[in-house]
Amino acid sequence: xxxxxxxxxxxxxxxxxxxxxxxxxxxxxxxxxxxxxxxxxxxxxxxxxxxxxxxxxxxxxxxxxxxxxxxxxxxxxxxxxxxxxxxxxxxxxxxxxxxxxxxxxxxxxxxxxxx
Amino acid sequence: xxxxxxxxxxxxxxxxxxxxxxxxxxxxxxxxxxxxxxxxxxxxxxxxxxxxxxxxxxxxxxxxxxxxxxxxxxxxxxxxxxxxxxxxxxxxxxxxxxxxxxxxxxxxxxxxxxx
Numbered sequence: 001x002x003x004x005x006x007x008x009x010x011x012x013x014x015x016x017x018x019x020x021x022x023x024x025x026x027x028x029x030x031x032x033x034x035x036x037x038x039x040x041x042x043x044x045x046x047x048x049x050x051x052x053x054x055x056x057x058x059x060x061x062x063x064x065x066x067x068x069x070x071x072x073x074x075x076x077x078x079x080x081x082x083x084x085x086x087x088x089x090x091x092x093x094x095x096x097x098x099x100x101x102x103x104x105x106x107x108x109x110x111x112x113x114x115x
Numbered sequence: 116x117x118x119x120x121x122x123x124x125x126x127x128x129x130x131x132x133x134x135x136x137x138x139x140x141x142x143x144x145x146x147x148x149x150x151x152x153x154x155x156x157x158x159x160x161x162x163x164x165x166x167x168x169x170x171x172x173x174x175x176x177x178x179x180x181x182x183x184x185x186x187x188x189x190x191x192x193x194x195x196x197x198x199x200x201x202x203x204x205x206x207x208x209x210x211x212x213x214x215x216x217x218x219x220x221x222x223x224x225x226x227x228x229x230x
Contacts, residue, residue, distance in 0.1 A: 043221035
């Protein structure tokens with residue numbers, strides 16, 4: 001079965017410092033991985049995705065994610081955090097076979113960037 | 116495109132009343148998802164449709180919940196009778212299923228409070 005895990009419920013970082021939000025996945029074959037962000041009282045917004053190709057994927061708002069097949073990880077990163085990056089971040093993997101249509105989400109990681 | 120449109124944005128109802136949540140997916144998308152988000156359980160998939168047909172409703176909590184998609188541009192999620200434990204934010208999302216690399220787009224959500 002497909003799944004993702006976000007090992008940290010919360011990540012705190014000072015503005016200007018690099019940030020990492022962790023995600024590991026479990027899926028047979030090649031994974032299709034996604035990151036979403038949710039701001040307060042809003043729906044989830046798509047940030048970036050990994051389908052194939054370069055292991056470093058660039059997305060919206062200066063975010064990027066690194067796909068690591070040997071570690072089955074897809075960590076979200078940003079070189080310099082902004083206070084406005086504070087939000088809830090979700091990692092997701094697309095299902096396969098009979099569950100092709102759905103996304104499996106992690107529990108989410110609350111990112112807080114301190115000024 | 117206006118994105119995924121949900122209505123109402125907020126709903127407050129008394130226990131025992133019927134509640135109907137509405138969703139208009141992005142034009143051309145043929146997969147539609149209903150999610151529920153709570154602090155305790157995080158983001159849960161309730162049901163999803165492909166080409167207006169329910170594919171997986173295993174996440175629907177119980178018989179009080181029902182969902183329909185009478186055409187490609189409209190879906191409803193109904194709770195009858197509603198209970199206080201149904202209080203949550205309900206999200207609708209849509210995607211183009213025909214490609215595995217497509218992301219899902221979320222609506223703003225409906226915040227349901229059952230008193």
